[in-house]
Amino acid sequence: MIEAGDRVLLIGNSRAYYVTAGEGMLSTDLGMIPLSDLIGREGGDQVVTHLGTGFSVRIPRPTDFFVxxxxxxxxxxxxxxxxxxxxxxxxxxxxxxxxxxxxxxxxxxxxxxxxxxxxxxxxxxxxxxxxxxxxxxxxxxxxxxxxxxxxxxxxxxxxxxxxxxxxxxxxxxxxxxxxxxxxxxxxxxxxxxxxxxxxxxxxxxxxxxxxxxxxxxxxxxxxxxxxxxxxxxxxxxxxxx
Missing domain, CATH: 3.40.50.150 (Vaccinia Virus protein VP39)
Known part of the structure; x- marks a missing residue:
């Protein structure tokens, strides 16, 4: 389960965002996601921007830290x-x-x-x-x-x-x-x-x-x-x- 301060990848529409769960807002051209919405989630869950675009939650692995x-x-x-x-x-x-x-x-x-x-x-x-x-x-x-x-x-x-x-x-x-x-x-x-x-x-x-x-x-x-x-x-x- 994701806690405040954990690193998370949000994947959608061939894009990846490397974010920290907790305070603040992720702003994209596909809409905005409160980073507090990630707390309590699991890998594979979906979060949706205010414009209705879905992003998949991914827990980073070592290969993701390389990137x-x-x-x-x-x-x-x-x-x-x-x-x-x-x-x-x-x-x-x-x-x-x-x-x-x-x-x-x-x-x-x-x-x-x-x-x-x-x-x-x-x-x-x-x-x-x-x-x-x-x-x-x-x-x-x-x-x-x-x-x-x-x-x-x-x-x-x-x-x-x-x-x-x-x-x-x-x-x-x-x-x-x-x-x-x-x-x-x-x-x-x-x-x-x-x-x-x-x-x-x-x-x-x-x-x-x-x-x-x-x-x-x-x-x-x-x-x-x-x-x-x-x-x-x-x-x-x-x-x-």
Missing amino acids: HAKRSGAPMHPKDIGSVIAYTGMNKKDHVLDAGTGSGVAAIFFGSIAASVTTYEQRPEFAKLAEKNLQDAALDNVTVVAADMLTATGTYDVINLDMQITPEHIQHAATLLKPGGYLACYTPFLEHLFLVLDTAKNLFSEVVTHELIEREMTRTDRGTRPSTRVCHTGYITIARR
């Missing part, structure tokens, strides 16, 4: 985050360290799966935005730390680095991982990838890199073909302790 949440930069794409989850076997028992929080999109995906997530972001303004997005996602198992992950202590099952990685970050990650745990490093450029590989090869038992490529298919009356959008996003290196 609609306020960003501080370019987050990892869902396929990239999915590769980290798949290749590390991230699960509900895991304690995860995430570094390079940005707007918190990856932390939202991880927090929906793992037992706990501690995410490090050096820029205070980015950390503050991530905290707001995580609050909107209603995740109480994710902690944002406004600091370099080099200050991190404890032990973790999975560590994800999406940042300007240095050899020191990889070396420190190796000291934080449990035996059998995984380090995932996302790197957009080959030069960064080489740094990761050259450092990790002496610290981990298994080191494997994947290029992250995805092609969306476009279907029209003329036929079906791959989209012309860029399909390459970066490289993910998975290293096992």
Whole structure:
């Protein structure tokens, strides 16, 4: 059941509105909806504007936060985050360290799966935005730390680095991982990838890199073909302790 302050998606006529239940009014060219009308609703319910247009209520999932949440930069794409989850076997028992929080999109995906997530972001303004997005996602198992992950202590099952990685970050990650745990490093450029590989090869038992490529298919009356959008996003290196 939706409560005041919860984030909600309203879907109708090929449009999506990302709103907060409670005070205020959503004004569209299809009519107005008091946001207080969302309180007590469930996903799949219908709300109607004052002009009689219906909108479907949708409870946001992590994929929706990737699309609609306020960003501080370019987050990892869902396929990239999915590769980290798949290749590390991230699960509900895991304690995860995430570094390079940005707007918190990856932390939202991880927090929906793992037992706990501690995410490090050096820029205070980015950390503050991530905290707001995580609050909107209603995740109480994710902690944002406004600091370099080099200050991190404890032990973790999975560590994800999406940042300007240095050899020191990889070396420190190796000291934080449990035996059998995984380090995932996302790197957009080959030069960064080489740094990761050259450092990790002496610290981990298994080191494997994947290029992250995805092609969306476009279907029209003329036929079906791959989209012309860029399909390459970066490289993910998975290293096992």
